[in-house]
Amino acid sequence: MSTTTPKKTDTGQEVSAPPLAVSPPKVRRRAWATIVGAGALVVGALIGLFVWMAASTTQQVLVAATDLDKYHVITVGDLRVVPVTLDASVASVSSTEAATLIGQRLASAVPEGSVLAPADVSKEQFPPSGRTVVQVAFNAQQAAGVTFQPGDDVRVVVAPPTATDAEPTFSAGEIAAVHTSTSGAVVDVLVPHADAVDLSVAIANGRASIVHDAGPVLSSDDTDPRGPADKGGED
Known part of the structure; x- marks a missing residue:
């Protein structure tokens, strides 16, 4: 706001002075x-x-x-x-x-x-229904080459009791456990319940061995596409 103060000249006339400019207050903005x-x-x-x-x-x-x-x-x-x-x-x-x-x-x-x-x-119970655990023992020398792992699919191959032209038989199985010691190894194999007795007798008589297959194991009743001359060997 500005004000003016009248002044008198030498002749006695009043002259108004120019208004004084007043600056508005500055607002400091800090947007940043x-x-x-x-x-x-x-x-x-x-x-x-x-x-x-x-x-x-x-x-x-x-x-x-x-x-x-x-x-x-x-x-x-x-x-x-x-x-x-x-x-x-x-x-x-x-x-x-x-x-x-x-x-x-x-x-x-x-x-x-x-x-x-x-x-x-x-x-599930163990052994599973319809299956039995048979054990195959290996001496210290044989155990050195045992590479079976629980869950591996294998075949328990049984040689005929006498030297005849009869073909070996086998049962499809699965490794359940491998127990090793300084004297050798014992392998637990899950096999069909119906084959357990014959396999146990063959194992006790030294006529059984375990074959480690790379692919799915066929049952002894199925046709093996490889033929009898290529039924595998011990691991």
């Missing part, structure tokens, strides 16, 4: 500070949300403390508890269920550090 502050709030909120989501999805699960074979009986030392963040589609076993797994058998091999899934633990 406002933007930075708002950005910091947003970033802080996002970090807090991320931390909350990570914490809310972290689970205490069981993992294999070492390489575990198929059919292995679970012990306390086989399991470790690890906090992990898993996708909802990944099956796992909670650490609270550890006690219920002790003494159960694995339905599949579990590598060291892998998260244990419910499907890895067998809910």
